[in-house]
Amino acid sequence: MLTDRQLMILQVIIDDFIESAKPVGSRALSKKDTLPYSAATIRNEMADLEESGFLEKTHTSSGRVPSEKGYRYYVDHLIGPEIHQHGLGIIERLTNNGIYEFEQIVQTAAEALSKLTNYTSIILGPEMFEATVKQIQVLALSDQSAVAILVTNTGHVEHRSFTLPKGVSSSDIEKLVNILNDRLQGVPLYRIPEVIQNEVASLMMKYMNGVDSSINWIRTLFTQEQAVKLYFGGKANILMQPEFNDVDRIRSFYSLMEREDEIVNLLKNSNQGIKVSIGHENEVEEIKDLSLITASYHIGGGQMGTIALLGPTRMEYKKVLSLMEIISKEMTGAMGKWYSDKS
Amino acid sequence: MLTDRQLMILQVIIDDFIESAKPVGSRALSKKDTLPYSAATIRNEMADLEESGFLEKTHTSSGRVPSEKGYRYYVDHLIGPEIHQHGLGIIERLTNNGIYEFEQIVQTAAEALSKLTNYTSIILGPEMFEATVKQIQVLALSDQSAVAILVTNTGHVEHRSFTLPKGVSSSDIEKLVNILNDRLQGVPLYRIPEVIQNEVASLMMKYMNGVDSSINWIRTLFTQEQAVKLYFGGKANILMQPEFNDVDRIRSFYSLMEREDEIVNLLKNSNQGIKVSIGHENEVEEIKDLSLITASYHIGGGQMGTIALLGPTRMEYKKVLSLMEIISKEMTGAMGKWYSDKS
């Protein structure tokens, strides 16, 4: 459908535009001696490429700009594999000494990703509801307040403070903790409320006094919010892109960034592997002129999260794709090593 | 030094400019019948106010704009106390059921503050290093990895995962945890490394085998990062202000927002009470054309954090000051109630 020469020209045009952000014209192209053809020849080919929908003009007498179809073709066929050296070993470096904190690793990865690319990175923390309870602990801080701590088999720690109901003794707490540990160990987080309702409640009735009213309260206490956490890197990077030279554009971008639930939805859909969504391929209005690259990473026990990068459609796909591949693999590797599910 | 009429005019001008963001002229002012003087009279008074440094012109024939000195006078003398109703009870509402999480309260407070004002709010979490150790726990997740949990007397939970050194048995861990609890309970966080070095090390030598090399590692594990946490609300709000109609201005603002250490410094200086820094009174270049309001809040045990609000110098000081007062009081109240230091 496309001749070799057309492909070559398409590639050069896209490369050029990705770098310069300016419409590329035939004369300018033929001057740089990447292509051994005259301006007129290039012009003719450009006209054909435009007719086939790979290029566009911003106005009748402007140079050409890649269309979304053009980028799509470029991503699918014109970029070969490449290894982005700088990306290698980022994760490893963070956990050299054997001590690590999930949040910190992810946050640093997000920052590194954005720094290396100059785009905005978003990492979606793993969905936790399949993780299971490893241990529950309640620790009194004073005679009025206490803190409840829940550790999952994957090493995540959730905690919540609360005011102690009047008349609860420390032996009551001890009993409660025993019951909870007995019944909840190995139970996935999402089933906690159910188990408390069905099993813990009756046991509490049996062994403790006056607890009927507090069962709801305990259920609330141990109901984990399903909220997956988002980690951002380089939210300000996007402002360096010339396509963000417009205040309204910036406003709409940042307002989207604050609607975290929408972003979660945007990233959640991602299946295995790396996915590139160019411009209108995205469903969210605010990023229909941006490209979104998503890749998933896995931690033990089937849980996974998503790494994403958001930049102009005029994105350095070559660099970015290789980088995403490396980072998602390294994340998976690092996580899997420690969070192996032996509960 | 200033006549009553000048004060009155100054107040009206500032009020007007705060609302409209446009230089206010004598004709326009005299038309609104807030002031019973003719344009010419107002003009003369304006000239005097300008000479005294309370007003400025943006160009030779423009209306007047308050100078920083003008705002300073306005804040110090021209706004009376007022109670901002919407602000009342925000914190209480968050902890109705007796269950709460510090992070969530603070985050929600930041969001509420920014929503009510349309400026950007920043809350500095409390400095933790004076908090003392309540309990330490280590929980093995698999035979390679474990998670260490540290609870402070104020109910904060810190945790960190790590790879188990080879040849460490579960009884070793138990011993270690016992030693740590024995020696570290009641010790303030900032002294942990020191105590581990001086007291824990020798005990470990005595009761455990082959630990000499791992003492450093344990010290690292329990060294808390001093990093105080920042909570932002309404980072995008600032974009609605007409003074941010310039892309470079936005860039510099967001780039500052990403340099969290600088922001921490900016807020840390705050002593008791509410402090208003107008324009160049701020030391950080990027906000020399903004105003920063800071107020401190206290949780038990002498620890405190800072609430801040960042907006144009043309800020609704009246509203903002009353709101800040309310919120900082409520935060202090709520925190103190639970985090009472009974360790």
Place this chain on the structure above:
DNA sequence: GTTAGCACTCTCATCTTTTGAGTGCTAAAT
């Protein structure tokens, strides 16, 4: 002391001009 009147100033929005890079098409060259 206060105000009306007037000449003057400066911004902002709108319109016009110029310049430069680009295109399409036709005819000549390879």
Place this chain on the structure above:
DNA sequence: ATTTAGCACTCAAAAGATGAGAGTGCTAAC
């Protein structure tokens, strides 16, 4: 049958031109 040179034409963006509007300062009258 391609490829290329040449030429007329187009459009955006930058640079100037124009006029309206809101403001000021100053002087003289109230």
